[in-house]
Amino acid sequence: MGFEDWNLEFLCNMFLFFRSKTKEEVNTTSPGYEEQEQKTPKAGYILLFFMFVTALFFGWRALDDLRDVPSRPESLSHCAQEFLTTKWEDIGRYQYLNYPVYELAYPTKESRLVDFKPQAEPPCIYSVYETRYDIPVRMERHRSYNRELQDVEIKLGRMDTDIAELDRAYDMALQEKMANVGGRIYSITELYQKKEDAKLQRSEFETRRDELRNNLLKDVDENLRMKYRELMLEYRVAWRWYEFKLFLLEMIFVFPFFWFVFRMYKRLLAKNSPYTIIFTALVAVASVLTLRILIIWFWSLFLARIIQTLWNFIQNFALLKSLVFFGGMFLVITIFGGSVYWLQKRIFEPKRVALRRMRQKQCPNCQTSLDLAESFCPNCGRKLKEKCSICNNERWLDFSTCGYCGSKK
Ligand SMILES: [Zn+2]
Ligand SMILES: [Zn+2]
Structure with missing residues (x-):
């Protein structure tokens, strides 16, 4: 049996929980087993399913916890966040590792409680990488410019309301003068001077804001x-490097298990053992775990980049993009339709059908009772018997063993 055969059989076992006999078994059927008879009782399937789920859960958790075994590159400070250009390949990786490139804004709860001041930014906690690239000095400069800019903007906002108020007061004073109201609440010259001073100050702040925004901050950010x-x-x-170490470690854990259950599965299958089903479930567990390890490693190694390159290329052509999804549709049809086709073919394979009908004393071709037949079916004329090459008796064509001398075909 080739690998493809095993693969298909395995798929069907997994998804359809249906165990059909292999090709070799067609001629040598074990006594008591009918073609479509379920060898395993329902309780067995339930237990096996339970085993599959729980074993997978524990294996999955074991792999999760392996992440902490190799030393992980130190995470960057949360301040790095706005300066990182994350690549496509980073996204899946860090999401999987459940460990972002940057730390959260508040690294620990304690520091948040101790340093908590309204409007205070939590300090950047720099990694060795950032120190090596002289980032702290620049980052602090960025932060101080940023603070100043925020300050200036707040002040500018306040000045605007002040100036508006002064404008109103000045208008009022002018109106007072025109109406010639006695007492004079507002002094026109004083107000005018104040207004002009405020405007001058405002323009100074505006210059500083523009300088910060367009030169200082821009330069340091770049x-x-x-x-x-x-x-x-x-x-x-x-x-x-960390991922490679993790990959090796995971493989050391999972691969021997996979190899063992796979060997056992093959051996039991060859013997047509009723215990094969147990190892089918175990192979499923080992396969899922192995696949997880491989896919994650391949993802960061080249898969993400290939997908990104392909996707970028495809996006240039609207037709190609639609073709990709169209192809996806056909892929799904092929996978699922193919599985069902293969299964149906197995059940309705002529050899199998013939054997099944012969056992019920029916013509393999038209199901006429064999009680009415001799060497040929009286209804459809199908040949039913042939001369045995050993004992020369008329033996049934569709059975593998001669009913007279016991010789096998
Ligand atoms: Zn017939
Ligand atoms: Zn014979």
Whole structure:
């Protein structure tokens, strides 16, 4: 039996929980087993399903916890967040590892409680990588400029209301003067001076704001972005090493298990053992775990990049994009339709059908009772018997063993 056969059989066992006999078994049927008879009782299937789920759960958790065994590259400070250009490949990786590239804004609960001040930014906790690339100095500069900018913007907002108030008061004073009201609440010259001073001050602040926004902050941010780009080159390599170590470790855990259950499955299957079903479930568990390890490793190694490149290419052509989804539709049809086809073919294979009908004393072709037949079916004329090459008696064509001398075909 080839690998493809095993593969298909395995798929069907997994998804349809149906165990059909292999090709070799067609001629040598074990006594007591009917073609469509379920060998395993329902309780057995339920127990096996339960075993599959729980074993997978424990295996999955064991793999999850292996993540902490190799030393992980230190995470970057939360301040890095706005300067990182995350690549496609980073996304899946860090999501899976459940460990973002940057730390959360508040690294620990305690620091949040101790340092809690309204409007206070939590301090950046720099990693060795950031220190190596001289990021802290630049980051602090960025933060101080940013604070100043926020300050200036708040002040500008306040000044606007002040100026509006002064404008109103000035208008009022002018109206007072025109109406010639006695007492004079507002002094026109004083108000005018105040108004002009405020406007002058405002324009100074505006200049500072524009300077901060367009020069100082822009420069330091650009610099930071560049530094982080350099840092990420090194950081990604560090992660790749970590992933490789993790991959090896996971394989050491899972691969021997996979190999053992797979060998046992093959051996039991060859013997047509009723215990095969247990190892079918175990192979399923081992396969899922192995697949998980491989897919995750391949993802960060090349899969993500290939998918991204392909997707970028495809997006240039509207027709191709639609063709991809169209292809997906046919892929699904092929996989599921193919599985059902294969299964049906197994059940309705002529050899199998013939054997099934012969056992019920029916013509393999038209189901006429064999009680009425001799060497040929009286209804459809199908040949039913042939001369045995050993004992020369007329033996049934569709059975593998001669009923007279016991010789096998
Ligand atoms: Zn017939
Ligand atoms: Zn014979």
